[in-house]
Amino acid sequence: MGLFEDYHPLKGKMFQMLKPDGTLYSEMGAPLNDQETLQLYQKMVFIRLADQKALMLQRQGRMGTYAPVWGQEVCQVGSAYALQRGDWVFPAFRELAASLMMGIPLKTVYLYWMGNEEGSRAPEGINVMPVSIPVGTHPLHAVGTAWAAKIRGDKIVTIAYFGDGATSKGDFHEAMNLAGVFKTPSIFFCQNNQFAISVPRKIQTASETIAQKSVAYGVDGIQVDGNDLFAVYTATKEAVDKARSGGGSTLIEGVTYRFGPHTTADDPTKYRTDEEMEPWKPLDPLVRLRLYLKERGLWSDDVEKRLTEEAQKEIDQVVKEAEAVPVPEVEDIFKYVFAEMTPQLKEQMEYLKATL
Amino acid sequence: MGLFEDYHPLKGKMFQMLKPDGTLYSEMGAPLNDQETLQLYQKMVFIRLADQKALMLQRQGRMGTYAPVWGQEVCQVGSAYALQRGDWVFPAFRELAASLMMGIPLKTVYLYWMGNEEGSRAPEGINVMPVSIPVGTHPLHAVGTAWAAKIRGDKIVTIAYFGDGATSKGDFHEAMNLAGVFKTPSIFFCQNNQFAISVPRKIQTASETIAQKSVAYGVDGIQVDGNDLFAVYTATKEAVDKARSGGGSTLIEGVTYRFGPHTTADDPTKYRTDEEMEPWKPLDPLVRLRLYLKERGLWSDDVEKRLTEEAQKEIDQVVKEAEAVPVPEVEDIFKYVFAEMTPQLKEQMEYLKATL
Amino acid sequence: MARLNMVEAINLALREEMERDKRVVVLGEDVGREGGVFRVTDGLQARFGGERVVDTPLAEAGIVGTAMGMALYGLRPIAEIQFDGFLYPCLDQITNHIGRIRNRSRGRFTCPLVIRVPYGGGIHAPEHHSESPEAILAHTPGIKVVIPSTPSEAKGLLLASIRDLDPVIFLEPKRIYRAIREEVQEGAYTIPLGKARLVQEGRDVTVIAWGAMVREVLNAAEELKGDKIDMEIIDLRTISPMDVDAIITSIRKTGRAVVVHEAPKTCGLGAEIIALINEKAFLSLQAPIERVTGFDIPMPLLKSEHYYLPNPKRVVAAVKKVMSF
Amino acid sequence: MARLNMVEAINLALREEMERDKRVVVLGEDVGREGGVFRVTDGLQARFGGERVVDTPLAEAGIVGTAMGMALYGLRPIAEIQFDGFLYPCLDQITNHIGRIRNRSRGRFTCPLVIRVPYGGGIHAPEHHSESPEAILAHTPGIKVVIPSTPSEAKGLLLASIRDLDPVIFLEPKRIYRAIREEVQEGAYTIPLGKARLVQEGRDVTVIAWGAMVREVLNAAEELKGDKIDMEIIDLRTISPMDVDAIITSIRKTGRAVVVHEAPKTCGLGAEIIALINEKAFLSLQAPIERVTGFDIPMPLLKSEHYYLPNPKRVVAAVKKVMSF
Ligand SMILES: Cc1ncc(C[n+]2csc(CCOP(=O)(O)OP(=O)(O)O)c2C)c(N)n1
Ligand SMILES: Cc1ncc(C[n+]2csc(CCOP(=O)(O)OP(=O)(O)O)c2C)c(N)n1
Ligand SMILES: [Mg+2]
Numbered sequence A, B: 001m002g003l004f005e006d007y008h009p010l011k012g013k014m015f016q017m018l019k020p021d022g023t024l025y026s027e028m029g030a031p032l033n034d035q036e037t038l039q040l041y042q043k044m045v046f047i048r049l050a051d052q053k054a055l056m057l058q059r060q061g062r063m064g065t066y067a068p069v070w071g072q073e074v075c076q077v078g079s080a081y082a083l084q085r086g087d088w089v090f091p092a093f094r095e096l097a098a099s100l101m102m103g104i105p106l107k108t109v110y111l112y113w114m115g116n117e118e119g120s121r122a123p124e125g126i127n128v129m130p131v132s133i134p135v136g137t138h139p140l141h142a143v144g145t146a147w148a149a150k151i152r153g154d155k156i157v158t159i160a161y162f163g164d165g166a167t168s169k170g171d172f173h174e175a176m177n178l179a180g181v182f183k184t185p186s187i188f189f190c191q192n193n194q195f196a197i198s199v200p201r202k203i204q205t206a207s208e209t210i211a212q213k214s215v216a217y218g219v220d221g222i223q224v225d226g227n228d229l230f231a232v233y234t235a236t237k238e239a240v241d242k243a244r245s246g247g248g249s250t251l252i253e254g255v256t257y258r259f260g261p262h263t264t265a266d267d268p269t270k271y272r273t274d275e276e277m278e279p280w281k282p283l284d285p286l287v288r289l290r291l292y293l294k295e296r297g298l299w300s301d302d303v304e305k306r307l308t309e310e311a312q313k314e315i316d317q318v319v320k321e322a323e324a325v326p327v328p329e330v331e332d333i334f335k336y337v338f339a340e341m342t343p344q345l346k347e348q349m350e351y352l353k354a355t356l
Numbered sequence C, D: 001m002a003r004l005n006m007v008e009a010i011n012l013a014l015r016e017e018m019e020r021d022k023r024v025v026v027l028g029e030d031v032g033r034e035g036g037v038f039r040v041t042d043g044l045q046a047r048f049g050g051e052r053v054v055d056t057p058l059a060e061a062g063i064v065g066t067a068m069g070m071a072l073y074g075l076r077p078i079a080e081i082q083f084d085g086f087l088y089p090c091l092d093q094i095t096n097h098i099g100r101i102r103n104r105s106r107g108r109f110t111c112p113l114v115i116r117v118p119y120g121g122g123i124h125a126p127e128h129h130s131e132s133p134e135a136i137l138a139h140t141p142g143i144k145v146v147i148p149s150t151p152s153e154a155k156g157l158l159l160a161s162i163r164d165l166d167p168v169i170f171l172e173p174k175r176i177y178r179a180i181r182e183e184v185q186e187g188a189y190t191i192p193l194g195k196a197r198l199v200q201e202g203r204d205v206t207v208i209a210w211g212a213m214v215r216e217v218l219n220a221a222e223e224l225k226g227d228k229i230d231m232e233i234i235d236l237r238t239i240s241p242m243d244v245d246a247i248i249t250s251i252r253k254t255g256r257a258v259v260v261h262e263a264p265k266t267c268g269l270g271a272e273i274i275a276l277i278n279e280k281a282f283l284s285l286q287a288p289i290e291r292v293t294g295f296d297i298p299m300p301l302l303k304s305e306h307y308y309l310p311n312p313k314r315v316v317a318a319v320k321k322v323m324s325f
């Protein structure tokens, strides 16, 4: 298929399938059937509530700084849904949705933001890397892992999630360029949420789109409506299939909007007004999907109520479990630094125990 | 003028004015008059001889590792000629020609490669920065200086020279992006000489041209025939005028070829064959200019002989002077580290003097 | 004279110096409209405009590399790196360019600039937001490294740093950004770089610290009051170049020392201080010098941060150990 | 058993290990067709193909960052950084990612890899080609740092590094790349990381060095022969983690020490060694420990390189000073 030619970033077209009113742009129909779509909607309801819960826990002093996904759920759910189990995910720090989609337990995510390293331990077999705080540095790892898989002859793909701000970093550039040269099966998913903390997208780069940065690397690029589940899914699926069959990398720019603060440490009123946000509100990715599902008779207030209640119950249970996890032991901060503890670390550990 | 639109890098056209046979592509004529052209040719004869001299001095153990400009003279002479006196030049390490053009004495250049820091001291009023060995790191300085001038309201421009290899570095990306956002009066001149030591251009990046990397930054870009004096001069002049009048940055890719080794420490037979070089030989930038000048009655074997003799004499004199410069004093390695020597450095200097 | 915390004191210093010296510009991520994630540059963009207080793209090497270019041209850039953990991408520019340009050009080109970095742990920040890379910087030729320990110190040291003819890395201990409030003089005053501060005179043992650790040491001194140990406390203020004289003079008097820092122990600045004392006051030493430091591990996440950080209890233990040798 | 120089010994180690272990891949600038600028990887691409011996674009952070990704997946990448001065752009990846991933993921993800770097001065190389950044690395948690001092040591240490479960930075003293030739065993043998080598036994003074400095110390010992000073020489081999026992055992015997390194003095590894001796063998010390090091200045260009580098003369002076205290 010629999706990446049809929507070559320099043609100035954003790829869309689902209109804000919940109807489809084309007669070709939806790429997902009703059951899948409803299931993903359910996931998103859960994610949004889990996200809000984290914000609340932080405000109550029960969690550290947290970076909410609010508004970007479709970018992550739609793209992660295009992946397979053995594929590798390299998140930045706002990837609650992608992580849950890949099978990371919510409890693990919460533990991380509560300040426990156990929250960076993915279950065996789930290849979701820990949060990467240093912006723009982890796409290199995604390229390396994809490259290794290619050398080994394994048909897996990797995906790195990052923001518009990350594209300004040198490491992003080196990663894209290496991916281009070695045709690694890696996908660069940029969630352009219009801000890097307070810095608006247009101060981040003079490039008209993020997608067109792919031109610098001889890599395919596409700009998609990041609040449109079908478009995100379709573009990512295309990129995944291409990567898996040896066609190399793709840069996907999902155009979206961060509804919440940058993190719980941030006060967005310092740099954006309510009016600025106004046009984005009706574009809420959940609203759009709800309208679509309603049109197809799959959504009602009752359905919403049931999904919400079920999710809320599960989340409350997870919070309980996460909060029951004890504070790490003294040993824990020493014993994972090397495969085998060095004499220095043993000595330092004994000293710490003696002076606690 | 619409040079940067006409030759937008995605149109796949390289900008050329002077054919390899010394005739002009267009009826519009040459951008430089006969006197200027002859004068620049004379410079290039000098540069080529000074370059060869350095290679020889190194072989004789009279100079350290040296990176010859051989084959790239026009990229540097043509672009530097488009600059004005107060403009700032940020060279990489192969910029003998650009440095001499801007008024750096040959003796200074030789001193640098002979291993004396005096060779990095530009004469007052000549804003040519020292050689920058760490590849791709200095375009940032060019952007910063241009930005400062813009803030001050001074109408100067800066130019950074670098190679095709440098474009893979993160710092190059950050520099281009910052230049795009802040519309700094800075010119990025990439001498695509087809190699980064042994690594050929097509392994360096999957981007079809270097020039098209400008698209990622919302900056103008153009690919020029780097062995064509008139094209290099014209494109750079255009970029300089634009920058000076507030129009921001330009990425210029000069397509050229390194005739010599990477440096005197390099053995190019390891990675390229004579056959590979063959098609480039008739494209020697000096040959082309010679043919042009001959056609216009300005060149003859006699002229060449005279220019060569004059240059050789001057160069021999410079070598003598450079070799007469004494080895730096002990103080010299300590006294320029800070504006004022720290107690630590004073102590270390005394210690060194006592143990010499 | 107002009672200010360190954030306010630094903000005041920046404001006053920008008024005074048109060459001073501030650049960094979120320093403008947002006023910095710690509000250190609050109000500066509104006052001095977007050309002198610049929100940059997210590119740390880019920020300090362009700052160097600005300084070459004669401006006095003050670059902010948002957190300590994001200083690492700048080390190439700092080591290979900023710290060298004066020397390599024999003084022809210089780059006086300041890189401000909120630094260190203790505020339960996320991963990579609590690092102490000062020893790396102190090992790097051609740059100065300054770390203030109180608001009024911060102002005087920052002004001296901005006016210095050489590049200065100014590490701001974020743990005491708002924890200490004190009288801060208005108007320009500078505290000379390279000079330590005698925080407290004493005769029994010298405790050497800087930044947020000075407060921990003072708290330890409080706890030790009953023990009749007469502690001398030195705040280094500038860790590069270090005030060796102040350290040696004190050791000659006390014969005992404890060094306190947050950075990992091995190859931390504590080692250098011990080496200097070994070289210059060997015969005065009456006990091995103790180090109270972070451990040779990555800074833990917030639940385990307290394990890592030096605290008064550990300082007390070290002082007692040194005294009872 | 062939007589090899260090370049050949490392090349042999790489070749043998690539034969043995299909997971091993080599990547870096010019490592393939060119065989490396020092010819260390000569012939490997011809033997193992372009997929296992990869010429990369010019991007140091990219090389080590992708190497980390490869290691996560189970390969054993060996990345080459062409010269010491170009390691700085990698420090972010090394510090913030490579040295942490095991710890932060509680062992779930690991990245055993080797970063090879030709290192140090003494070959009249251009600017930025003669740096000694080892102390920065020794200060960085989660990585090991190995520096060989002879060809056969280089082979055994490199094999141990490749097989180690943690990331190793392998610094190759370019000054002795071809200066020493010795018998090097064929086939696999490993020298355990973290263990020093007793180069020469002695009773009067312990001289501690690593890499190219070991040879300088041996030359100093030669010069000192007439003086009847019985020097013990320790080659650290692994500077992180350090073999503290070996150092302390020796100091307990000799009571005197000299540390020799090429890196700038302040906050160099010498300081850490002195601090460790202060902590663990204070009462054995009979004289201040001397440091023979580079200076706190940028490495000079070739005409002045001899001023900078420690040499036998300086080592002799330090030993005599320590002995006459
Ligand atoms: C290298 C680095 N610099 C600065 C920061 C501080 N910081 C955290 S997130 C952020 C903005 C990131 O913007 P973007 O990449 O668009 O991601 P978003 O937060 O919008 O999801 C900044 C500056 C960081 N974490 N890493
Ligand atoms: C950051 C860095 N990495 C590696 C090197 C070693 N090195 C010197 S020149 C060079 C190739 C540069 O290629 P290019 O940018 O095309 O410039 P050219 O030499 O062709 O003029 C390399 C790898 C270096 N000087 N700096
Ligand atoms: Mg963003």
Ligand SMILES: [Mg+2]
Pocket: B163, B164, B165, B191, B192, B193, B194, B195, B196, B197
């Ligand atoms: Mg090149």
